[in-house]
Amino acid sequence: MQIKINHINKMEGHAGFMASVLDGDVKSAKLEVKEGIRLIEGVLVGRHYKDMPIIAQRICGICPVVHNLTAIKSIEKAMGVQITEETILLRKLLEWGQIIHSHALHLFFLSLADLLNIDNDLKLIKKYPKETKKAIKTREYGMDIVKTIGGRVVHPLTDETGGFKKVPTKDEIKELLIKSEKAIKIAQELGAFFAKFKLPEFERETEYVCLENGKDYSIYDGDIKSSKGLHIPVDKFEKNFNELQRPREIVNRVKADGKTSYMVGAIARVNNHQGKLNVKAEEYLEKFGYKFPDYNPFHNITYQMVEIINAVEESIKILKILEHSQIENALTKNYKVKEGVGVSAVEAPRGTLYYHTDIDDKGYIKNVNIITPTAQALSHLEDDIAKYLPSVMNLSEKKRTQKLRSFIRAYDPCISCAVH
């Protein structure tokens, strides 16, 4: 029996789904990517390094902050550019802001309707006007952070190699701090609302991979750590995780040792360092009573909510430090253009994002490799669905399609990123 979904809406980018099931056995389950190729890595080759963060962030309209940042970090590594503590603080703040608004979008507008069996968000908004407002307010706090530090929400402007072109004033930091008091309350209320929904039961043992710096809930730096004991520096990434291109396919998928699929993103991060969450996020998580390791991919939704609360708490911590820092120290200072290779990674909302950049002595890009979270999660998603499919085979086609779409959306895939 062939199962086909032509289009899966409510996620970033275009994809369908196709599976083949014979006598109850799943022969294949495949996400069909229907995106044009933009060849971002290709167009970067031969260009000046200064263009790279600007062009690369346009891979994704939801998470430009992390593409911009990972590109910059790889350039800084390649050329040995030093940055200040204040620059790191502003960058982390940008990242938390990015995580808040990306997760809030996915949770409320892309996945919630699935939990309620509603096919159109406009109906959802009518049914839950108060909660819609809270979701929008939560998003807006994340967006306010990105706008204040980055100059704009979609495709921020200030962050560059070596630091920032422009930094926020103390008044702007104080204003964000005032907003954060409301934001944490609203995020917790939104969390309470999400805790009411029962998520489907499903489990498949797997490996969770994310960054780990040994200090905190790492999103900006660290080594690569997996739940199965792997612990390697970021620049050894390509030795352990191989990019594979199947014939005629436009996503270069990534698997561990070229064989096994693994998982990244909120579910991987909470699994690997739930002990490093802030107080309110930890309290919220405990209410669910989940046991770790947790192998239910639907819980990615819960963990995104956990991360939103954690992100607001983390933003407050950073803002309080910035309130008493010399923020001007984050302004870019002169540095030398040098030949070199830089590999960098950050935790994007959907998982670890890697850039490998090779720059010549004049500052022109010789080669670049970008590995996105969804390119890593894609094979994992298909392996999960292959196990999930038999449980929905007896449903009507309409119901089955709805279940499969919900499953895929719980992953929060970003197809624009996966193809780039």
Next chain:
Amino acid sequence: MAKIKSVKIKTKPKIAIVSLTSCEGCQFALLDLGEKFLELLEKVEMVDFRLLEDEEDAGEKLSIGIVEGTPLTKDNIKTLKNLRKRSDLLVVLGNCAAMGGVPEIKNYQEGVNTIKHVYKNIQGIENPEVKEVDNFVKVDFTFPGCPITGEEFLKYFPILLEIVKTQDFSRIPEIPDRPVCVECKAKGNRCLLLDNKPCFGPMIQGGCDAVCPTAGMICQGCRGLRPKGNVKAMRATLKNMVSDEEFENITEIFGLRDDIEEREKIN
């Protein structure tokens, strides 16, 4: 005898927002308007907006078809042509659709060979030259920028709605021919050109609230040349800041280079 009241049936204009190949950032710029965007949605019947709904688009007639992204695949081109056929007005959202966007850099580079940096197996992968939306269909209005400016959408979209309601297509608005510099000065920014930074502001269509120069970033022309934009004067101003090659490189980022070449042919 009972009077028969004349009943005026008010139907909301049908709208679709469709994305081709892109980062979808322009759609997010709309969603990011939050409640203002939801208020706008009250005034229309949204037939297709895939970020918000799962329902099948039945393919009915539309008042306004809005399209974002570059028409790269055969499916993209089919979607675009179909949207044009269905819509009274076809409105373009953002730099990719209007000017080719960052994927257009490929055209200026190694063309079809750029793909070899990305894929080992290139057989069976569609890799056409990047062409803007108006090469395929007639465009009635363009929201420029990478991404679009949300506030600008809120300003012009109600006018477009009025046009389709009254069916008076002679009133399609024009974004005023003002350089980015007008808004930049109004914000009290120091001119980046004074610091020898090669800002394209003077020749580029304003309306973006000068968001880039305000953040200390040079204007790289994502909104396109303004009708009276003077490329020759711009080149002369930038002569001591960038080489011809560097100038050209900047114009490639947002697909401005072909428009400049076109303009220079005329002048």
